[in-house]
Amino acid sequence: MKRFLTLTAIGALLAAPAMADTLRVGLATAQTGGLATYDSPVIDGVHIAVDEINAAGGIGGTTMIELIEKDVRSDAAQTSIAAQELVDAGVSVLVLPCDADPSLAAIGIVSSAQIPAISTCASSPTLPMIGGDYMFANFPGDNVQATVSAAWAREQGHDSTYIIYSPDSQYTTMPLYFAEVFEKSGGTVLGQDTHSIGQQDFSAIATRIASLEDQPDVIMTSAYEPDFPSMLKALRAAGVTSQIIGSDGIDSPTTFSLGDAGEGVVFTTAGHALDGNPLAEFNTKFEAATGNKSETVFNAVGYDLIKVVEAAVLVTEGSTDPQKIRDAIANLEGIQGATSTITYKGTNGMPVRQVALIQVKGGEREYLGSPSPDAAMIPAPRMQ
Amino acid sequence: MELFLQQTANALALGGTYALLALGLAVVFSIMGLINFAHGELMTIAGYVLMYCGIASVPFVIAVPLAITASVLAAVAMERIAFRPVRNGSGATMLVTSFAVAMILQVLFQNLISARSQPVLLPALLSDSVRVFGLVIGVNKLAAIASTIVMLVFLDWFMKHQKTGVAMRAAAEDFAVARLMGIRANTVIAGAFALSGLLAGVAAVLWVSQRASVDPLMGFMPVLKAFIAAILGGLGSLRGAVAGGFLLGFIEIYLAAFLPPEMQEFRDPIGLGIVVLVLLIRPNGLIPSATLKAEKV
Incomplete structure (x- = not known):
């Protein structure tokens, strides 16, 4: 009997991760090179949001987020290579660099794989226009x-x-x-x-x-x-x-x-910290997590990005199907991020956010x- | 007329910085036949020293010699560690080595310091300007012109009257014969690298004082400009490097200043077009080195 109990317990432990779905998010961003000034703080913010969500048991208490990270060295060709690798790794959401030009280099891969892609902080309004249905921005245009x-x-x-x-x-x-x-x-x-x-x-x-x-x-x-x-x-x-x-x-x-x-x-x-506003709260979290003061709003922009993904997965009720997540992102309205409220509904993928x-x-x-x-x-x- | 003089002052300052950069490449090339593409990383090292001095509130007058010293030491170390083992290799081997050194240093900066650009605190004086003969000239422009003159005078004196300098000139002309005369190869080559480090350090201070930040890849642009200037002036020739640097500075500033607005977008290709044109007329550069000849076939 004792042995049976032990085996059941081990079995339950092994089964537990399989029951909860994991959302794979691929980060093809510039951690070195000219765009690192922007992408590297954004990814710091992404980590804070992901850690926070996973510590609370995942999105909606069920879906854990797994990040797969690639450095694209601020290079357009490298971005498309990394995007392809991440698509092959089975990600449900792709995160692309902070500039429209390298992001657009990955657009062919994103569209044919039908996976939603969000640029960390590119602000060119032409990005979703050229990028099509699967391309989203995360910054005021x-x-x-x-x-x-x-x-x-x-x-x-x-x-x-x-x-x-x-x-x-x-x-x-x-x-x-x-x-x-x-x-x-x-x-x-x-x-x-x-x-x-x-x-x-x-x-x-x-x-x-x-x-x-x-x-x-x-x-x-x-x-x-x-x-x-x-x-x-x-x-x-x-x-x-x-x-x-x-x-x-x-x-x-x-x-x-x-x-x-x-x-x-x-x-x-993208925003400014005032006493008690969400950005100030984020900055407190950032300092607690990293031991350093947030020096730029791009940290919070990374947090926003994961908040958008979280909101979309809540709409799909935990489904990690890329197509469902894309449709959910496109219809998000009034999501509270660290810098601002974020609305994609009624836009072509360029969010309505505060400046x-x-x-x-x-x-x-x-x-x-x-x-x-x-x-x-x-x-x-x-x-x- | 005043506008023209004003732009000429700008061209002198930029050309002077380019001349220092090109000289740094030429000093090493004249002796070893190596274009050291890691020259830009010497500037980055000097830039980081300025940054750390700013953080530690070291006065700028002390930070500058520290930065230049760091660049000289790094240049000597670079020669000892990376270039001495391949000294007898082919030109291509040394060239690839210099690219490798540049990349390794960039990765080290990215991992040990930061991939992001870091602010450098500079004295407010450098952002001011003064009126000289009715022209408004920025203090950092004056500093660029003054340091170029000082460096050129120093280099001229060093090459003509210093033992190591004379030995370097001899080695540049014919290294084998110079060695037969009892000149030590190691001293000459280390001396050439130290000199190029000195030039890189001075150029770095001027460069960083304009941009007020350092990042791991900042060395690429200056070394590219230096390469163009050195080719334009005549590879391996020190006078040529100075002439090439100034000519490149003048081309860039005058095009930016006087090209009609609708043509401004094509400023860089036009500038490089002029460089090609000069090289078509003088294939060995403005003031070619006596020993290196490219033949027109």
């Missing part, structure tokens, strides 16, 4: 960010702008959206310049702007590290005093350590608000 920052600039009484953009990637063309909204709301665009990603020297552009007869009230760019600090310092050194507006790409510690040159810079990002406006003040972030953009002003996605 470039056109929405630009609408919020342009509206803010106009409210501040800024009448003229100059934009500096790079045709090298979808994301770095955000200033074109900004110019469109700025003009539509009665402002004038004095001119534009292009740069290339990784360009070290911005002195020629800075000198040209400094020599303009009418100095622009606002200069808008979506350049990010290491280009943004170089550009900003070159502009300030050339004597340009215009308000600088950037975007989420500069939501990193470097921007806050630039001293006088960085003072007053305004940028749009926070942040200003650099004395090396710290000052919250300017999270204004809702005027839907009529949001420019249509632009193919670059």
Whole structure:
């Protein structure tokens, strides 16, 4: 009898994991290379959410999440290879890098395998347009960010702008959206310049702007590290005093350590921690889990991503069928993430999320608000 | 006119930085026939030293010599560990070794420091600008021009009046004969690497003071520019490297400054097109080295 009991107990233990379903999530993200600045904090946030959910017994108390991680080295070709490997490993959800271009490299694999793919933090609204039904973004769109920052600039009484953009990637063309909204709301665009990603020297552009007869009230760019600090310092050194507006790409510690040159810079990002709001709660969790303070909102964006997956699996009642999960994600409404509420219903995969406006003040972030953009002003996605 | 002078000052500063970078490559190439693609990683090392000094609140005036020293030491160690065992290998062996060294260092930076870029705290003075003869020039531009001049004068003196420098020139001309005259190969080669480390360190301080951050892959872009400049000037020729660096700086700045707005998107291809054009006219570079000749067939 005793032996029978022992055997039953062992049998029950062995059977237990088989009964609870496991959701396999494949992470094909950039843990090294240029995009690591964004993807690596996002994945830190992903881990916090997954650990939290698994510690509570899985999604809905039944479905455990298993992460399979691949580093794509910020490379488009490597992204598609990793995506294929993960599809072969039987994942139900794929997570792709923080830029539309490498994410799009995996799109053929994603579509033919019919597995939902979510980019960690790509913000180009063209991503789900090109990517089709299985491609989702996890960040406020470039056109929405630009609408919020342009509206803010106009409210501040800024009448003229100059934009500096790079045709090298979808994301770095955000200033074109900004110019469109700025003009539509009665402002004038004095001119534009292009740069290339990784360009070290911005002195020629800075000198040209400094020599303009009418100095622009606002200069808008979506350049990010290491280009943004170089550009900003070159502009300030050339004597340009215009308000600088950037975007989420500069939501990193470097921007806050630039001293006088960085003072007053305004940028749009995914959220801001206020006492007791979900982002502040997340930051507390992050510190408890890692021992470090969260330095960027991208940690919380990773948490959001898993919250979206969790909500979708709750809708499918624990099913890990990729097609069911895709349909569930596409119909999610008002999911509470760490940075914002997230809605996919009624969109093409570009979520409706809040955009926070942040200003650099004395090396710290000052919250300017999270204004809702005027839907009529949001420019249509632009193919670059 | 004022705009033109202003842009010329920008070109001088950028060209000077490129000249220092190209010189670093040329010093080693002239002696060993090796293009050291790990030269950029020496800059990254100097950049990380600046970063850690910033975190430890070490004053910038001390951080700069520390960073340059680190780069010199790393260059010497690189020669001793990686390049000495393959010194008698073919050019291709040494080239591949240099790529391997670069990659290994990048992976070490990624795993031991961080894959993400790290902010470097810089004195506010470097972001200021001063008026010189009616031109507004950034302090870091002035620093770039001044350090280029100092380094070039130092290098000229070192090569002409220092024993090691003279030995290096002799070795560059004909290593075998130089050794027969009693010049020690190890000293000359280690000296060349130390010198290239010094140049990389100075260039790194100038480079990082513009971008205010360091990341594991930051060495790639400068070494690429240095390579273009060194080829443009004439591979293996030190004067050529300086000329190539300045010419590349001038091409980049003048194109960015004076190309019509609708053409700006094609600035980089046009710039490289000009480089190719120069090489078509002078296939051995602007100031070719006396010993290396590419033949036109």
